[in-house]
Amino acid sequence: MAGELLSVKGLSKSFGEGKILDGIDLSVARGDVIAILGPSGAGKTTMLRCISFLERADAGDMIFDGVDYSLRDASRKEILEFRRKTGFVFQNYNLFRNRTALGNITEGLITARKMPKADAEEKGMALLRKVGLEDKHGSYPSELSGGQQQRVAIARAMASDPLMIFFDEPTSALDPELTGEVLSVMRQLAEDGMTMLVVTHELGFAENVSDRVIFMENGSIVEDAPSGKFFSDPEKKRTREFLATFIER
Amino acid sequence: MISERLMGILVDSFWNILIPGLTMTIPLTIISFAIAMVIAIITALVQFAGIKVLKEIARFYVWVVRGTPLLVQLFVVFYGLPNIGILIDPFPAAVIVFSINEGAYSAETIRAALEAVPRGQMEAGECVGMTYLQIIRRIVLPQALRIAFPPLSNSLIAMVKDTSLAANITVTEMFMATQRIVARTYEPLALYIEVGLIYLLFCTVLTRLQRIGERRLGAYGG
């Protein structure tokens, strides 16, 4: 498959007794925007963390951008190569608190990429402009709202020109009135063709922005369908029940 | 009330106490504290990073040093080590003991501060491709040292006073200088109060510097 960017096979992970991920298979084409839905505890975060090597899987293989990885025992060098091509956006932003908005974006470029400071800052400013925060370049995270912090975090994830960005509930820590600004940055990113894997509870985003929706429960993928079909005509009973709980609210 | 004779003694002794304060107490404090900081940062990082054998050594070091009196440590190094052929001059002996002692206490302060830095930043650093060392050096340690600044300042102030213990191993710092004047003049009350006031003066200056330092460090917004 020429268009395939990411393919995961047999991803499993346990914490102690509990099997959290049970043989997950997943593939992502270039340019795809995929929303992952599922109840709390389904293993969505764990899946994203295992794919990004923030957590070591017990089993599983991955092909990313044509390179094979073992999700259980990839070497440090392999992981570094993977990281150069990907970005990660956390639920709690995780901005570097001793760096300004601009510094957060340039930090990785300067240290990991050895980019000259001036070039990194030029790039950082362009990214801040893109997320609408050019005037906040000198502000520290503690001086920014949650929505602004998350937009800086997205700009930081974009800094290395990644092939793909992972999002773990990027709007869940935000007050409702601040989710819009973050979602619109993400929508823009999707329109620009970025490949995105997004764990979210925002059904609107899943329905209107993503190409495909995956429904997870108890460590397995229950349903994986184009977003139109997912919402209008899901295959599985569990999916319908899950969607119904949202509509009732 | 204060006789002319006593007044004269106090004025003369002021300089005779202050000079060793400036040439001994202060350098002893600054040199020892600087070395202690290096020891403390290394000891704290080794534990924070969980480096196998080194972590155990670090814990053992902190345990021994914190569990024995400073005065005993001074005596072991200065009066004890010559027994096995290691002779160290009073001033370097004091520097060694004070830095090792303070290093253990400050290591605990810095370790706690490292733990207090929100952990997610380390993962964010990993995700932008930084190495563990880069993350520690550029993101975690600077924030930890900022958290640790007030308690470390306290330790520094405490150390100024603790250096008086060096009198016991013949370092002629302020307290020893005072004892000598007392032996000559028989005015212990006035003279010991005088040296106390000079310690107070030193500590007051340091407290001021601490305030200024804390305000400077306020830079990234709290």
Ligand SMILES: Nc1ncnc2c1ncn2[C@@H]1O[C@H](COP(=O)(O)OP(=O)(O)OP(=O)(O)O)[C@@H](O)[C@H]1O
């Ligand atoms: N480090 C860990 N140690 C032990 N158990 C863990 C750990 N991380 C996650 N778990 C467990 O794994 C299960 C799945 O967690 P995960 O965070 O992946 O769920 P999630 O689908 O992201 O849920 P949410 O919507 O609440 O974020 C949960 O039962 C959780 O308690």
Ligand SMILES: [Mg+2]
């Ligand atoms: Mg989660």
